[in-house]
Amino acid sequence: MQQWTIEGPERLTFGPVTSLDVRIVAGKLAVLASDGPPTLEVADLESASPLVVTYDEDTRELSVAFKDLTWDGLLGWLRRDRRKTVATLTMPKQCAVNAGVVSASAVVAGFENNTQVKGVSGEIVLDGVSGKVSAHTVSGDVESRAMEGDLAFNSVSGDLTVADGTPRRLRANTVSGRITTDLRLRPTGHVTLTTVSGDILVRLPEDVEADVRIRSTSGRLVSTFEKLSNESGPGSKSLSGRLGGGMAALSATTVSGEVALLKGENA
Template sequence: MPQWTIEGPERMTFGRVASLNVRTVAGKLAILASDGPPTLEVTEIDSASPLIVTYDEALNELTIAYKDLTWDGLLGWLRRDRRSANVSITVPRNCTVNAGVVTASAVVAGFENDTHARSVSGEIVLDGVSGDVSATTVSGDVESRAMVGNLAFKSVSGDLTVADGSPRRLRANSVSGRITADLALPPTAHVTLNTVSGGILVRLPETVETDVTFRSTSGRLASSFDELTTVNKPGSKSLSGRLRGGMASVSAVTVSADITLLKGDKE
């Protein structure tokens, strides 16, 4: 299969791409959905650390990565490494995307199929991405904009921000990172948020129809919805109830952090 070594600024186009794999260290990464031909553009790169580009025509798979940066080793990458590249990629919106960065910032926008993003400490932005989406970081923050579909987030200390989200499924787990979610819930939506010491803030429309269950061992629970009931027991606090029809469900659990539910605008 064709393979190229990228050591300087470069622009390349490819045939059909159904699956994209990208692994970079530092710099910037943009992966954008486009109706045009699949394109790779590298504007800056450390020439001492070339990127390897592989295009499998039989599988319609495009891979852009450093030779020694594997998926299994990505999240444990502790080497002092100066390699950096600014990379922009456009592929069809129904392409499957697998993207991994160490400290680089990454933007993934406009895709409708499976999207998987990994980061050590780099920030990930998911803009208008639907389908099944997963984001895993060590300390990197994740921002999701105009989300439709399923999102699974997992981090040690990274924050998650969901803006203008309409998820079918949203699962978020962080040890000390904060979770902020501004949501409009479709019927049967299921939202589960869990942290140890990271605060959780959820904003729902005034007319939302959902069951709510919040629990914390020692954190404060607060709600703008008067319909919910608070129960305080030694070592356990809960805030729960049904808002209107209660077709969707929202649950949040912390050990020591606060959980806040705010009332947004009407849908």
């Protein structure tokens, strides 16, 4: 096992890596899939404590983190010192990624295995990530681009934006955050979107084939798909129906938020 302590700008290269665990506080983090050797480049580091890097040649696991910053302790760092790190990691696309940030922004791009990103208030971008993906934030926004595979999103007040997504499974839950999605549904795709007071906007191709159900207790429902039936009653509003031949499934539910289902361009 090899270990380094980093106190300033530095570049390291590693042997094969199949699992990455990285945790920083403030600054910027980029974790990028690459065909080249696994590398870590720290461009800036402002911290009284060093960044600790551990590489296990036998298990092919790489860890990059402040020693006292644990996964369970991310939230508590909002009221503590703001350790600034600007770092870029390039890893094989099949590497499993666990990334944790407090107020730092994070970009994770190109991975095809299991990817987990956990944040507090920083913005998270998932670019071209497939496989099994989860993103958990408190107030930070999450943007997913060219999504494939499975995405599970959970937040208190953070927004979720899915641009050009083709999910197998998409499950999003937020209390007051807004959910905006531009999707092409696979024949067996399942999408479940849930908020309490946040608005939901879904854009689907006009020729989509899916069973749809959108519901709100008191919020407004809007749809540009004429085939959906209005089943609203006292204390409950819903639009549901089968578009095309069905097969895929879309559910959007909110208590007081607005839900809009709009036609987009065909694939």
